[in-house]
Amino acid sequence: MQIIQEALAGTLESSDLFVRVSPSEGPLELILNSEVQHQFGDQIRKVAQETFAKLGVSEGATVIIEDKGALDCVIEARLEAALLRAAGDKSVEWETLS
Amino acid sequence: MSDGLEFLTVEPASDPVARREIVDLLASCGLDYEKQIEFFVTARQEGRLVACAGFEKGIIKDVAICQTLRGSAISLRLVSEVTYLAHSQGYQILFVYTEPHNADFFLGCGFYPLVEVPGQTALLENTPVGIKNYCASLAHYKVEADKIGCVVANANPFTLGHLYLITEAAKSCDWLHLFIVKEDASLFSYHDRFMLAKEMTKDIPNLTLHGGSKYMVSRATFPAYFFKDKGMVGQCRTAVDLLLFRKYIAPALGVTHRFVGTEPFCDTTRKYNNDMKFWLQEPSSIAHSIEVVELERTKRSGIAVSASEVRRLLAGGNFEKIKEFVPKPTFDLIMNKYATSV
Structure with missing residues (x-):
């Protein structure tokens, strides 16, 4: 999947996360800022990498996450939404995503 | 909720x-x-x-x-x-x-x-990563030498004064970085200002022309420049822009000297020049100091050449006088785009 535009998802509220995806040149870059970085930083990165792999995003994007202590399922959902928006995909079959 | x-x-x-x-x-x-x-x-x-x-x-x-x-x-x-x-x-x-x-x-x-x-x-x-990525993109143009100069100009429009300042600065430096202010809030469009600067500096061998950015004399860093009756109070009107330059932009390019022309007419620009000496040269822990070199403006018919003077003449439709102050490409552009509307 190719990232063609800037996109946002989520909020900065507690237990949520704010995701900003922008097109870039070069490898995929993930920048994580989390209130629970010390305890869950690695886990959040793992969820993010799995989501990138699932959607086939491996380059050409910068992904910035401002996490406010979201659960894994929320992180995955917000990331998916942001990446699909950033890919300009209007024909998403949301039901098939799991 | x-x-x-x-x-x-x-x-x-x-x-x-x-x-x-x-x-x-x-x-x-x-x-x-x-x-x-x-x-x-x-x-x-x-x-x-x-x-x-x-x-x-x-x-x-x-x-x-x-x-x-x-x-x-x-x-x-x-x-x-x-x-x-x-x-x-x-x-x-x-x-x-x-x-x-x-x-x-x-x-x-x-x-x-x-x-x-x-x-x-x-x-x-x-x-x-905003400023970090911007500086990384600038660093591609870094030239390793002892004396690296920088001029930041709005060039609204490009005058013989700019040409003089840039030529003199380039002569006294190993390399000169010229930035054209990007914000489209001036009489002359960014595109026109940039193209004239490009045309007029193409024969200077030790010069890199850069587009401006939102980190340099922009609506964000220096609102008072564009909205001269407003803006923040006191010293901090210019400090933010100058500190950004000193802390991020100058180190990315290895800039050691910043050149400006003396400003006889525009209060905002004059204050900017004065503040520049303070914010760029004052010893500070945040970044190396940058020497500010103020060059006396070149004159024509006893009047200092400045873009604000050209705009004033333009508003008065005094095209013959403008001709003395600007290079031919600028004059041609003025005649093409502005002569009929005055």
């Missing part, structure tokens, strides 16, 4: 009732209402306005939250809402000015510090 908060975007210009409430809320928080702000995100609780955040062309301003709700989650929703509003208008990177003691509020909302003028103001942006 259980907290009963309702968020709504309003345009104060067309909504006098909401505007009145915003002015009152800002006043209760010790802030002045800025009438050029185009949009406010407002939060209401039981019909009463309890928080607002203004947004104007990439800059968040006039953020106020009523006393009783401070420290609650309302701030995070407010900033989220403004970010989506900005995104819908095509603004990805947002800046915010705040008093340094309030900077923590924004640090918790996805903002990152750029520069601080101690005790006066702090500028933040909502990305951890």
Whole structure:
């Protein structure tokens, strides 16, 4: 999947996360800022990498996450939404995503 | 939402009732209402306005939250809402000015510090990589040498004064970096200003011409330059822009000297030049100092050549006089684009 535009998802509220995806040149870059970085930083990165792999995003994007202590399922959902928006995909079959 | 908060975007210009409430809320928080702000995100609780955040062309301003709700989650929703509003208008990177003691509020909302003028103001942006990526892109043009000069010009329009300053600066340096201010808030468009600079400097061998950016003499870093009757008070009007240059841009390119022409006419530019000596040269722990070299303006018929003088002549339709002050490409452009409209 190719990232063609800037996109946002989520909020900065507690237990949520704010995701900003922008097109870039070069490898995929993930920048994580989390209130629970010390305890869950690695886990959040793992969820993010799995989501990138699932959607086939491996380059050409910068992904910035401002996490406010979201659960894994929320992180995955917000990331998916942001990446699909950033890919300009209007024909998403949301039901098939799991 | 259980907290009963309702968020709504309003345009104060067309909504006098909401505007009145915003002015009152800002006043209760010790802030002045800025009438050029185009949009406010407002939060209401039981019909009463309890928080607002203004947004104007990439800059968040006039953020106020009523006393009783401070420290609650309302701030995070407010900033989220403004970010989506900005995104819908095509603004990805947002800046915010705040008093340094309030900077923590924004640090918790996805903002990152750029520069601080101690005790006066702090500028933040909502990305951890904005200035970093910009400097990385500049670093490609870094030239390793002892004396690296820099000129930042609006060149509105490009005059013989610019040509003189740039030529002299290039002669005295190993390499010269020339930046053309990007903000399209001047009489001459960025495209025209840049193309004229390109044409006029193409024969200078030790010069790199750069487009400007939002980190340099822009609406965000130096609002007073473009809106000369407004802007922040006192010293910090120019300090933010100059500190950004010193802390980020100059190190990325290895700039050691910054060149300016003396300014006989425009008060804002004159103040900028004076402040430059202070903010760039004063010893500081944040970055190496940069030597400011002020060159006496070149004169024609006893009058110092300056772009503001050219614009004044243009407004008066005095084309013969303009001819003395500008190179031929600038004159041709003026005749093409502006001669008929005067």
